[in-house]
Amino acid sequence: MTQLNQTTRALLAQVRALDHMSSADKARIRGGLAQKIRMSVAAGAAVTLGTGVAEAMRSSVLGNLSLWSPVATKVIAAVAITTAVSIGTVRVTQSRHEAVIQPHEVKPSHGGKATRAAAAPAVGNIGVPTAQPSTETLVPVEGSTPTPTVPAPTKGSTSAAKSVSSSENEAVNAPLNPSAVSAPNRATEEDRASASDGLLAEISAVRQARAALRNGNAQRALQIIDSIQRSGTFGTFDQESVLIRVQAYCGLGNRAAAHDIASRFLAQYPESPLAAKMREGCAFDHEAAHTRTLPN
Amino acid sequence: MLGQAACDSSDVSARPDDLQAAAVSFANLYDAHADFVWRNARRLGARPESLDDIVQDVFMVVHRKLHELNSRESLRAWLFSILVRTIQNHRRSLRRKDPHVRSGESTLDPAYVADAPQLSPHAMAERSDAVRLVLQALQDLDADKREVFILSELEEMSVPEISEALSVNTHTIQSRVRAARKQFEQALEKHRARDEWRLR
Secondary structure, eight states, X not given: OOOOOHHHHHHHHHHHHHOOOOHHHHHXXXXXXXXXXXXXXXXXXXXXXXXXXXXXXXXXXXXXXXXSHHHHHHHHHHHHHHHHHHHHHHHHHHHHHHHHHHHHHXXXXXXXXXXXXXXXXXXXXXXXXXXXXXGGGOOOOTTSSOOTTOOOOOTTHHHHHHTSOHHHHHHHHSOOOHHHHXXXXXXXXXXXXXXXXXXXXXXXXXXXXXXXXXXXXXXXXXXHHHHHHHTTOOSTTHHHHHHHHHHHHHHHTOHHHHHHHHHHHHHHOTTOTTHHHHHXXXXXXXXXHHHHHSOO | OHHHHGGGOOOOOSSHHHHHHHTOXXXXXXXXHHHHHHHHHHHTTOXXXXXXXXXXXXXXXXXXXXXXXOTTSOXXXXXXXXXXXXXXXXXHHHHHHOTTOOTTOOOOOGGGSOOOTTSOHHHHHHHHHHHHHHHHXXXXXXXXXXXXXXXXXXXXXXXXXXXHHHTOOHHHHHHHHHHHHHHHHHHHHHHHHHHHHHHO
């Protein structure tokens, strides 16, 4: 084995003889060590206390954090990520919804009338969802429909019908041209997706309203139409919704309202494929009868 | 606890079975081996400001694991293995706090040389120079060679004992000792030359 030279060996021997811990260092370190051991023993005793204390600590949030810090860290991280994703989803949903509503609010309505958003009737507290409309969230509200005690239609009943309900007028005054309210201006993927969602909601609402009418529940049909119009989702089936509204008023016996709405619809869209159906309803029964009874 | 038991600090055998037979307390073990841990911590490159913590941490591990000590094991070898791991942990901790801390960097302060009030100032200076020179040369060695050199040349441990302390086979220890001696001589020569140049 290679040997160290003599000078080096002498140096190492000197260091071996002289390089030692001072008594002051030894005492100081001993004091610190005793303190650390006491703390360690105390901590160990605290950890190994009765199971009741340990269980109590585990059951508390603080205990969980202190005893299971690695697990707690992971759980907190998972919750944080989930929350962040949820917030992001809500934001995206909101932005999609705004993308649909925004053109309605900005674009002037047909014939200089109130915009669709403004046309939302301020009657009752119908639970209109802020995001995707759902019929499950609809709740019946008194006052949103005219009472059946409206006088029987006469020649002068048009003006009376106008004052039946502001919601009716606003609903009728709302733009009926689908192109005015649907079709988002920006052809981005997000807008297209939201438009598709809105269309699906609209189809669903019209189907449910029709089903309600078939089942003789005109009130429910009106609520569905009111709700979906208030959400700003209507566009493609605007004319259809007006027809359902007229039929619903007919079902409720409110011919005056039905007549008023149908008249304005026919004035606005005389060539509409739904015009014939508008005339077939109760809204013009009295006129037909009146025409029939007119003396020659 | 420690101070109370330290009152009867008798000589401690290096063998754990002897320790058990003599019912030597942990405090006695500290008194007998604190110096071994302290000086080798310096030689392994522990920073002066970390020395106290390192020695305490080593004995904390000893306190916790004394019952695990194998009766055939050398106490010094066991202590040295704990010391090496403790210093590594401290360096990692320091690097986390300050990424610019260099591994094995040691501030060589002559004040850390053991107190000996009976020595003359000249002898003190001479001793400080000798210790400083050896510590500087040790820091130039590779980590594995430094450990082997300290145990072999400064602690004068046998090859089997070093092998036990470092968990390395005896052949490797022998080859490392040879390489370490050569490297240490070169490092020493370099530092002496530098000192001579400074004193010119």
